[in-house]
Amino acid sequence: MTKILITNGVIYDGLGNEPFEGNIYIEDELIKKVFKKGEDTPELKEIEKEAEIIDAQGKTVTPGFIDIHRHCDIQPFYGTDFGKVMLAQGITTTVAGNCGFSMVPVPEEEEKAEEMFAFAEPVVGPAYRGIHTYGEYMDALDKIKLPLNFASMIGSGTVKIAVKGFANTPFTEEEMKKASGYIEDALEKGAVGVSAGIMYLPECYNSTDDYAKMLAPMGKYKTPLCTHIRGEGDSMVDSVKEVIEIGKKVGCPVEISHFKSCGMANWRKEIHRAIALIEEARNEGQDVTCDFYPYEGGSTALTTMVPPAFVNGDMNRALQRMGTKEGVEEFCKSLEVDYDDWDNFAITLGWDRILISGVNKESNQKFVGKMVSEAAKEYGFESDGAFVAWLLHDENGKVAIINMSMCQEDIDTVAKLPYSTVISDSIYAVTDTPHPRMYGAFPKIIREYVEERHLFTMEEAVRKMTSLPASRMSIARRGQIKEGYFADINIFEPSKLKDHATFEKPVQLASGIEKCFVNGKLAWENGNMCDDACGKNLRRTDV
Template sequence: MFTLFCHANIYDGSGEASFFGDVLVRDDRIEAVGRGLPAPEGANVIDAEGLWLCPGFVDIHRHADVQPLLHWSGEAELRQGITTAVSGNCGISLTPCGNAFRAQQTAFSAAVLGPVPENAPGTYREYSAFMEKAALPFDFAAMLGTGAVRISLMGFSRAPFTKENLEKAAACVEEALALGAPGISCGIMYMPECFNTFDEYVSMLRPLGRYNRPLTAHIRGEGDGLVESVEEVIRLAEAVGCPLEISHFKSCGMQNWGREIYRAIEKTEAARARGQDVTCDFYPYCGGSTMLTTMLPPALCADGADAACARLGTKAGVETFRRAARQTYPDWDNYAVTLGWDRILISTVAQTENRRFLGLSVQAGAEKFGFADAEALAAHLMHTEGGACGIINLSMAQEDVDAVAQLPYSILISDSLYAATDTPHPRLLGSFPRFLREYALERHVVTPETAIRKMTALPADRFGFSGCGRIQAGCRADLLLFDPAKFTDNADFSGRSDPASGLSYSLIGGVPVVEDDQLTGNRPGRWLRAHR
C-alpha cells in the first residue's frame, strides 16, 4: 500500500531548515523523500500544497498506564498529533502492585493514573504480556516507577528498607529492564519515596546502569530546594552510571522566579560539561498538576498518608495541619507559603459532595462555602478524598518556562494526568499544538524547526526508539499533515476542556488514524520495548 504526500513543506525532525518536497510511504515505512516523486500505481496521493508535514509527536511523559486496560479511544492524544507515548513516570507506575498494599497504592495513584480496575496486572511481566496483545490507538511504552516498587513491598511505612526488600526492589527493576522497559522513573518528592536514602536508591537502581537506560526523575523539590534537588539526582545518576532525564524541569514559588531556574541550569550544564548524560523536559504551561496530599508536610505523615488524612477529620488534626501549613521547611517546599492557596486550583474530586469546589482555588472555595480558612478546606478535601483530590498549581513564571524551552537538550512533554474529572489540566489535551502555536509561531521563543525537533527526534532518541521521530527513508511512517494556522489547542485553565483540532492527516505505521480532523477508529499502535 502506497501513500504519496506531494508539495508539502517538510519539517523532518532534525531541526534543520524545512524544505518543500514529497514523501512516499510504502506500508509502514517511509520509502523516499524528494521532489517530483512519481506516484506508484494505486497510490493514495495527497496534495499537501500549503501544509506542513512532520513526524508524529513523541510524548515521553504521560500518566496513561491504566488507559490501555479501558480500551480508550486515544482521542486526546491523537487529535494533538501524538503517535508515541511513554507512561510510568514520576515513580508512579501501575506495576508492581501487590495484594498486601493494593488498596492504599491505587488510592494514592488515583489522582494521577485514574481509577485502577480490580483485575489490573500486578507485575510488569503481566502488564507487558497484556500490552503485547492489546489493540492500541498509538505506539506505547512504559517505565517502572520506584515509588510503586516501594509501596508494593512496604506500603507507606517510612521505615528503611530491609536487606531482603532492597534485593526485591532491585529484582523488580531488573525484570522490567529485561522485558524492555525504556527507563526507570522516580518521584522523590512523593511519599513514601521521600523517605528513601541515597544509598537505597543506588542499590535498587544498579541494574539501570548496566542497561544504560535513563532514570527520569521527579526531583525532591521544585521551589526553594530546586538547586539542591537537581544536584541530588545528578549525583544519583552518576553513582548508578545511567543517563538522567530531569522531569518537568521548572522553578516554583514566586520568590524563586527569575533566579533559581538559572542556577539549576548551571548545575545541569556543569554535569554535561563533565561528560554526564543529563537532559530535561518541560510542558508549555505556567501551572503544574499533582495531588493535594503533596501539601501535607512530611512531618505529619510519620505513620503514612492514610493516617494523616484520617486525622484531618478531627478538630485537633485540622489545627495541627493549619500550623504546619503556615511554616517553611529547610528540606520540603511548602507551596501554601511560597505560592499561596489562591494559586492552587481544585481540579479533581471523587466525592459528589465535593464537586462544588471544582475549578476554584482553595482560597476561593473556602470563602465561597463558609470554611474557616483555606487550610480548613484543604483538610476537608484530603480527609474525604485522600489521594483522589487533584490540584493545579499556578506556580511558574513564563520567562522561566521560556528559558527551559530554549535549552538545546530540553524535550517537550505533556505530563498528562488521567484522573476522572471534568476539569483536567489543559496539558492533557493540547500540549503539543500549544507549544508549536504559542512558543514557535506567536512568541518566537524557538523556531518551528526547533519546536518540532523537541517533539519528535529528541524524545525518540532519548528512549532509543529507532526509526522514529524523523522523516527519512527507512523510518517508520508516523506522519502529521496540517495547516499551521488551524492546528491548535482548545483547553485552558478556565475549565474549557476540548481536544485539539486542525489535523488534516495523521499516520501511524502508514495507517491513517486521523483524516480531516476526525478519528478513523484504526488502532495500529505497538507495545514498544527498548533494545539497548
C-alpha cells in the same frame, strides 16, 4: 501491501534541519523512500502509478509528535477513546509510567494494594485490577487495541510501595534486594526507563544511596532515570544537584521531568542556578537533560501538599486523623513549618494559587474550579488548612489540583535550552476540569512559541517534539522522516493548528491536524479518529 505517496509537502525531518519540498513514499508501516523536489526519477514515476496519492501542496509534513510524559498507564484498558486527545494534537507515540507512578508492581497484600490505588488515583485515574507485574502489564498491552504507540517506564515510587508500603523506615537488605529486582525485571522486559517521584510519598524518605542501590540495574541498560525532583520551590537547586548525583552513582542518563522553578520568590533566578549545575555536569561528560510543558500552572494530587512529617509513614492513618479536631489542628500547624528537606507550597506559593481540579464525590463537585482559599472562605471553614484537611479526609485523598506556580520567563528559559524536550505531563484524575495541557500542549508550542512569539523556529520546535524525545527514550526508528523509519507522520498548516483548551474551559480538542498516520495507517483526519488500532506496544529493544 499498502502503498501511499505523500506529495508536494514541506518536509521537516525532525532533526532540526531546514525544511524541503518533497514526496514521501510509504509501504505498509515504513517510510520506504523520501524524494526531494525535482527528483523525478523513474522510481518515483513507477510509484505514482501504484500508490494512493495524498497531495500535501503547501502543507507542513512532520514526524508524529512524541510525548514522553503522560500518566495514561491505565487508560488503554478502558478503551481507545483516550487516544483522541493525543491524535488531535499529532501525538503518535506516548510514554507512561512517570513521576514514580506506574500501574505495576502491585503490593501482594490486598490492603496495601488498595492503599496504593487510592494514592495514585488523582494522577493515573481509577485502578484497573488483575495485573500485578511488569511482565503481565506488557502482555496485556500486547493483546488490546492501541490508537497510538505506547511505551512504558516503571516507577520507583510504585516499586517502593509494593515492597514496604508508605513506611518511613529505611529499606532492609532483603527489601532493597526485592526493590532492585522489580527494576531489573522491568528493564529486562522492555521498560524504556525508570521514573522517580522524589517529591512524593514514600520516595521522599529515600536517600541518594537508597536510589543508587535500588536503581543499580540501570547502569547495565543505560536507560534514563526520569525524575520528578525532591523540590521544585525553595530547594530546587539542591534537588537538581541530588538527581545529578544519583545519575552519577547509578551510571545512567538523567532526565529532569517538567523542569521548573516554583514559588514567586524563586522566579527569574533559581532556574539559572539549576541550569548551571546541569551544564557543569554535561561539560564533564554526564548525560543530563530536561523537559518542560508550556503552561504557568502544574497539576498533581492534593496529597503532595501534605507534609511528610504529618504523614509519618502512614498515609491512611494521616487521612483518618484529618477527620478529627486534634488531627486538623496538628495538620494546620504542620503547614506553618518551613522544612529543610521538603517544599511547603502552603508557604512558598499560597492556597490562593491552588485550584481544585478533580474530586470523586458528587457532593464535592461544588469545589471544583475554585482556589482552595476561595472555597474555604465561601463554605465557612475557619482556615484554608482546615478545609484541605476536611476535603482530603472526605475524599480519602483522591483530590486533584492545579498549582499556578511558575512564571513565563522561566518557562521560556527552559524551552530555549537545546536539550529540552516538550511534554504534556497529563494526569488522568476523573474530572471535567483537567489541566489544559492534556488537550493542547503540543499545538500550543507551534501556535504560541513558533507562530506568535517566535521563541524558536518551526524546525527547532519539531525537533523538540520528535527526534529529541525519541532519542532520549531510545524509541527506535521513530521521530524522523527518514527511509526505514516507521511512518508516523503529521500533515497540517501551521497557521491552522490550534490549541483551544484553557484553564477555564480545558476540555476542548485541538484542531488543525489534517492527517495523522501511525505506523503507515491513517489514524486521524480532520477531527476524527479513523482507526483506533494503529498503535503498537513498544519495548526498549524494538527495532
